[in-house]
Amino acid sequence: MQRSLRRKTIIRAIPETGEIRVDALVRLTGASPITIRRDLTELAEAGVLRRTHGGAARPSKRGIPMPFAMRSDEHQASKRLLAAAAAELIGDDESLIIDNGTTCQAVALALAGRPVTAIALSLHAAAALASIPGASVVVPGGAIENDTLAFSGAQALRAVRDVRVDVAILGACSAAIEEGLTSTNYDDAQVKAACLGAARRSVLVATADKLSRTSTFRFGSAADLTHLVTTSAASDEVIAAFRGAGVQVVVVDDAG
Structure with missing residues (x-):
């Protein structure tokens, strides 16, 4: 089994309560x-799980932030489709903020070469946007997170609050409509909330699985969005709920 797939299998095998033993993970x-x-050991160091004697348990916090490289390997085909659909919502010569995360990195790649002005909230997104001449790319500066290369802290928050853009392209750790848009990280949630306030249009780009999950730090609600771009795996009930909140929903068919 490929390393990234094996580690995702391990994380998903950990029960909500109790632990899973090493011998069970060997069989799995x-x-x-x-x-x-x-x-x-390495997943525990990343904060994804908690080591126990002879096994592993969930960390003592709500939500499990997977390492960036593992998330990048997940749903790659779906993310490319989502990115293409999100890019179609952005006009030439518009300004935008592009959030951190693997899905937003895919959107940045889809926008590379386009004549837009973009504030990139991670080095991954900035590099993707600048990979082909055309876009004007700005980064907020300040501290970056080691794993995600996302800009965080007061300087990133101030940079977002000081601009007004046409579009914010947002990711979310979780976006169950009853609980709102949430993140596993407090600083990240603060920056995302500022993005909502800085943009005329706010576009959440998320695979369907995120629309049924919740994390600890809330940064907005469905009503704060103008658009949701998601996959056909999203249930009719979830799509209807977002539309009922006034959100324009774009569904990409990732069945094939």
Whole structure:
């Protein structure tokens, strides 16, 4: 089993309560006990899980932030479709803020070469936008997170609050409509909330699985969005609920 897939399998196998043992993970993944223990150690260091004697349990917080590289490998085809659909909502010569995260990085790639002015909230998105001449790319500066290369803290928050743009392209850790738009990280939620206030149009780009999850730090509600771009795996009830909140929903068919 590929390393990134094995680690995602480990994370998803951890029960809501209690723990999972190393021997169970060996049977589940086909990896050796040494490999599983090394995975558990590194995932614990990343804050994704908590090591126990002989196994692993969920961390003592709401939401599980997967490492960027693992999230980048997930839903790649769907993210490309989402990115193309989101890029169609942005006109030439418009200004935008593009959020951090793997889905927003895909949108940045889809916009590369377009004549837009973009404030990129991660080095990943900035590099993707600047990979082809055409876009004017600005970064807020300040501290960046080691894993996501996202700009965080007071300087990023101030930079977003000081601008007015046509569009904000947003990601979310979770976006269950009853709970609102949420993140596993407090600073990230503050910056995302500022993005909502800085843009005339706010576009959430999210795979369907995120529309049924929630995390700890709320930064907005469905009513704060103008558009949702999601996949055909989203249920009719979820899509109807977003539309009922006044959101224009764009659904991309990722069945094939």
